[in-house]
Amino acid sequence: MAKFDPVRKQHVGRVESGAGSHTHYMGKRIQNELIDSISSKILDTIVEEIKRCKYFSIILDYTPDLSHKEQLSVIVRIVSLEDKPQVKEHFLGFLVAEQSTGERLTLLILKRLGELNIPFEDCRGQSYDNGANMKGENKGVQARLLQQNPRAFCVPCGAHTLNLVVAEAAKSSPDAIGYFGYLTKLYKLFSASTHRWDILLKHVKTTLKSWSETRWESRIKSVEAVKYQAGQIREALLEVRETTADPVVRVEAQSLAEEIGSYRFIICTTIWYDILYKIQHVSKLMQSPSMQLDVAVDLLKKTGDSLTCYRRTGFSDAQTTAKEMCEEMNVESVLKQKRLRSTKRQFGYESPDEPIDDALKNMEITFFNVVVDTALSSLDERFQHLEEVNNKFGVLINFPTTSNEELSKHCQTLSSALTHDGQPDIDGRELAAEMQNVPHLPSKKMTNMELLTFLHEKKLTEMYPNLWVALRISATLPVTVAAAERSFSKLKLVKTYI
Known part of the structure; x- marks a missing residue:
């Protein structure tokens, strides 16, 4: 490297000649020593700022790393008062959690704060994901920390709340479960072959997207690609059916083409896009480090009001949009009643519900109403705890x-x-x-x-x-654990890629 750097070349020359100091910073461990020195200095600066601000909150989350060890991310949130009031979230490092019980995690956190000489008595908030060992009201971390400091208010993560709202709604109806199953099959069919992917690219501008199994609100990208390109994706499936030599792929492409061109699938696509769009926008705002408790409560309340309004008019609006999409694809906008499997009737004191002959009415009751009501119920349930803390302030x-x-x-x-x-x-x-x-x-x-x-x-x-x-x-007071989630992205970068 000295060949290309005059300063380094001069330094190496002095070291080789024996002139000057014996400290030449060319040992094999010097990089780690420099990194540790910088890290220590940064951490000291962060701790000093936390003590100046006095009041702080902790944000905790954990995940297994590449070596299958639980890494607990510790974030401290403060209001800095240097130039003007400003919310800051400082990362204090990863802690290896040998056991992920509430008791062990609590001891690990308190030990870390003690090592940094940060008094836990000044903690005024704590936020976690929805794991039972973290937010448990009896033996979780939040309960154990509240025993030592009742002023450390536990604030549930707003972003995780919205994520769980979508997850519960997506599993509330057979039609909802089946819909996302078709999206999965659609993505796998094209992504499993470069030839089929090239066919897809010929017909669409926005490619199909996969999604995270845990971040349900991110599925709007996969739904959006189908909503605005249903006709083009159907044409791509028909071309795959005509060009493939694999009989299994041919049957799968034909089946998916029929499903995407069906009135039922298009209605489901429209409804899910509307719901996910309302929630995903708020979820992004909630992940901001500067998000405040009062603003978060207001956003969640408006989301609930928006879903309540959508409950009244959403299904009829979805029918209108679906009919327009069917006309563009030149397919019938007719919803056929699904045949129900006949089952042996058992004796009971309550008579079964009368079957609904109208297919659209049946879909509205068994799919649309169930999904929206589940989302509203889940949102109200998780909103209560956040509102209780907000009411105090x-x-x-x-x-x-x-x-x-x-x-x-x-x-x-x-x-x-x-x-x-x-x-x-x-x-x-x-x-x-x-x-x-x-x-x-x-x-x-x-x-x-x-x-x-x-x-x-x-x-x-x-x-x-x-x-x-x-x-x-x-x-x-924090309203999201997004900062801890971002630290896991860096952890993956260091341990997996680098």
Whole structure:
């Protein structure tokens, strides 16, 4: 390398001649020593910033690495106060978890914070995925940490909530399960052969997409490719049927071409695209590191309202879109009733439901209503816990429109929630008095971060100390574990590719 670098060439020359210091930084271990030194310095800087900010939240998630060892990713979320209030999420490293029980993971986390001299008493939030050993209310990590610090509010991951909503909806109906099964067969048929993939490329602009088994909302890409190119994909399947010499592939291509050209499949495609589009957009927003609890709750509420509205008109709208797509493909827009398997009737006190002869009505009841209702029910169930935490801090943004009596009540509730061992973070009475005397705000509806920035820019932090502290704690609470998921991408890059 010295041949191409004059500075290095001069250095190597001094080392070879024996001139100068014996420390020449050309040993076989020097790279790791330099990396460790840089890592240590960065970590010290992060820890110093965490201590300056005082309040922090932890984000935890774990995954097996290439050597089949559980790697626990530790992220700390703070509100930095250097120039202006800013949310930061710092990665503190991976911890090898020999056992993934709630007890062992809790000890591992507390040990790491102790090594870095970060007091767990200043933790005000914790967020995990939906694993039982993490979020379990009895023996999970969140329960054990709450025993030591009741002020470490557990906030469920909003992005995982939406992911589970879609997953449960996709498994709620036989038609829903069958639909995604056809998409899988479609992708596998073309991707299994370069010749068949070339045929597909001749007909479409956007290729078919595979999906992650765990990130259900990402399936919108695979549904989108079919929704806007159903006719072209059908033509590609017919060409595969005519050109292939494999009888199995010929039958599979014919079967898929018939299915894609069916009125039932096109209605399912339209409905799933509409549902996934509503959820995927919000899911992307929820993964932002700067996402705030109050904004996340508002987004989830709007998603629920949007699905409720879609429940009323979505099926009729899907029929209209499906008919237009059928006309473009020159196929009949007729829904045929599926034949039901005859089963032996057993004696029972309750009579069975009367069969529905209208195929469209039957599809609306057994597919559309079931899928949307399951999504709404799942969203409401998981939304409750997030809203409970948000309600404790709701007074921080609703105080301009709250009466003095209600304001004092909510401030005392928040003060009690932020008190442990007789040590409160804020004084409820003083907080209510501060809110009643806040100067004119630019807007009556401001987010926590906007109000925090307003107090900082107007240099009012010392005049409103309780409001300042409460807003910082609220902004510190995480609403997603996306930062931990991103660290796994780097882990895979290092361990698998490099």
